[in-house]
Amino acid sequence: MSMPIDTDDQAINHLLTVLAQDKSVSSPAVLNNLVYYTPRTKSVPQLIRLVNAIFKGTSRPEFNVLELFEMSQAIAQWKLEISEPAIPPAEFYKIWDSCFRECYSWTRSKLSILAGILSTRENFRSLETGNFIDDSRQIIKLYDSWKRDIFIPTWCEFVKRSNRDIASLILIYAAISSPSDACRYGFLPWNVVTIHLSRLFLRHMTAPGQAEPFFEKNLSRMAKTLQTSLTKSDKSVVSDFLSLLCRGSYDLAFFELRNQTQTKDYSKQYYSHVLFTAVVSLNSILQTTAKAPTSWYAQVVMILFNLNFIAEDIGIVGFDSYQSVYEIVCKGITLADDQAVYYDTVKVMNGNIWGGTWSGNKVNRAKLLFMLRFMGSTLSELSSIPIPFINDFIQPLQKVYMDSTEEDIRESAHIMTLSIFSSHNNDADFLRWECQNYLPYLDLSTNQFLRQKISDKQLILIYQKMSSQLPILQHVDGHLSREALHYTYLTILNCPPQQLKEQAVLLKCLIFQILYSNEHHLVDWLDTTQELLSSIKFTNEQRHDIITTLWDVVSHSKSDVAFKWWYGRLDAIRSRL
Known part of the structure; x- marks a missing residue:
């Protein structure tokens, strides 16, 4: 009596029949069944028939190339993860190898099936490391030889003579690409890869619901491939990519500006993927371009x-690629021969920050913070800062934002202002401007501190930065140091007795200025410091902190007069402790 046929065998035989037919079949159902039964086949002869039938029978039009990629990817994935396979992985891969090696007429569908299996290479390596699933030690060699000897030359030939649906070819390559391809396969049509991935990414940015699903499902791979292809593409192609990204980032920001609520969270996966892909692509360009055009930096x-509304929610601490891009463009745009590009860029930024009903908008606010911080990072590095630019552009910003109700906006406006005062610009007109605005800025900052608008650390930083400019500015205004010291001294005296904390901070600010005074008056100001320390009823902790600051300043001064004063007053100072 004959044995009953196994139900799995019946299903596989049915699949073989379906794949052998020429008439149209329901491809999703067929593909799903192939994913289920192929890795579980228990008979080697049956598996050989099934693999060959898949390879030959899925080349018909009703089978989508990208769906075939996902089918073969899933087949290989399932095979790797089956704990006790009837057919060992090494035998399974050997059967596929025979199928690939004996193919002399490649089609897009066949190439996509090969690519789907190739996409599981890293997963195989991971499983092999932990579970040792390949006794033959040959599978990883098959992966590499399939890509090198079959996929790459065949894919290149398809791209070369393709005049239709080239996007699907780019997508299946991008899903299996590796950063090492740039060195191994320098002959690849990198411009074509960059152009198509750029367009797909732009669509993902600006119309996520209408973007290519395969691109979105494999976004991490796509981003890494774009990162690689940009390093091998012509400058004109890179320029086009930057133009696309400028437009896409602007459109995305404008869309969110019109539609967002104050509580919208931009750290969600879609937005983080957009920022990550943009940043790693930009970093790839900047790291591999010896001398980028100034327009690229802009x-x-x-x-x-445009994308800072995402960065604000995600945070950039530890985001090394972002920090790298930011530092390179800040340096590049400030050192450019044509500094008009810098001034035009910040004016364009300001023109894209809207007031009125938009002023409190999260996207708008992120743009403002970026602009202020960017100028805070770069103004000091410019070879010159035209006075009309300060009067017509910077000062209006200071008036609007220096006294903002929001702490981070106030802080960013101060950083921008300090960057101007920290400039190495020795132009006579600029130095006169600094002298004229030195005391007004100290007064504004000090009053903000007394009104608790800025912290003690922020005020101390302002005084330290400003004081460091006095040696240069005193050549223009010889009285500036004395006037600054008198201003700080009078402010300390005018504080109410209960403002001990404020007086302690201001006394430290006075100390930071002392060493920049005329040496003839240095001892007088050190004596004044000691008198204030004696007359104001500071706590022991405050007094200790002030004396420590005084010693730090004296010890780093390299001034014989200051050292002589310190050691001459050491007993009196100790008594204050």
Whole structure:
């Protein structure tokens, strides 16, 4: 009596029949069944028939190339994860190898099936490391030889003579690409890869619901491939990519500006993927370009400006690629021969920050913060800062934002202002401007501190930064140091007795200025410091903190007069402790 046929065998035989037919079949159902039964086949002869039938029978039009990729990817994935397979993985891969090696007429569908299996290479390596699933030690060699000897030359030939649906070819390559491809396969059509991935990414940015699903499902791979292809593409292609990204980032920011609520969270996966892909692509360009055109720096700055609403929610601490891009463009745009590009860029930024009903908008606010911080990072590095630019552009910003109700906006406006005062610009007109605005800025900052608008650490930083400019500015205004010291001294005296904390901070600020005074008056101001320390009823902790600051300043001064004063007053100072 004959044995009953196993139900799995019946299903596989049915699949073989379906794949052998020429008439149209329901491809999703067929593909799903192939994913289920192929890795579980228990008979080697049956598996050989099934693999060959898959390879030959899925080349018909009703089978989508990208769906075939996902089918073969799932087949290989399932095979790797079956704990006790009837057919060992090494035998399974050997059967596929025979199928690939004996194919002399490749089609897009066949290439996509091969690519789907190739996409599981890293997963195989991971499983092999922990579970040792390949006794033959040959599977990883098959992966590499399939890609090198079959996929790459065949894919290149398809791209070369393709005049239709080239996007699907780019997608299946991007899903299996590796950063090492740039060195191994320098002959690949990198411009074509960059152009198509750029367009797909733009669509993902601006119309996520209408973007290519395969691109979105494999976004991490796509981003890494774009990162690689940009390093091998022509400058004109890279320029086009930056233009696309500028437009896409602007459109995304404008869309969110019109539609967002104050509570919207931009750290969600879609937005983080957009920022990550943009930043690693930009970093790839900047790291591999010896001398980028100045226009590139301006474009990159505008992209970061437009996407800052995402960066604000995600945070950039530890985001090394972002920090790298930011530092390179700041240096590049400030050192450019044509500094008009810098001034034009910040004016464009300001023109894209809207007031009125938009002023409190989260996207708008992120743009403002980026602009202020960007100028805070770069103004001091410019070779010159035209006075009309300060009067017509910077000062209006200071008036609007220096006294903002929001702490981070106030702080960013101060950083921008300090960057101007920290400039190495020795132009006579600029130095006169600094002298004229030195005391007004100290007064504004000190009053903000007394009104608890800025912290003690922020005020101390302001005094330290400003004081460091006195040696240069005193050549223009010889009385500036004395006037600054008198201002700080009078402010300490005018504080109410209960403001001990404020007086302690201001006395430290006075100390930071002393060493920049005329040496003839240095001892007088050190004596004044000691008198204030004696007359104001500071706590022991405050007194100790002030004396420590005084010693730090004296010890780093390299001034014989200051050292002589310190050691001459040491007993009196100790008594205050």
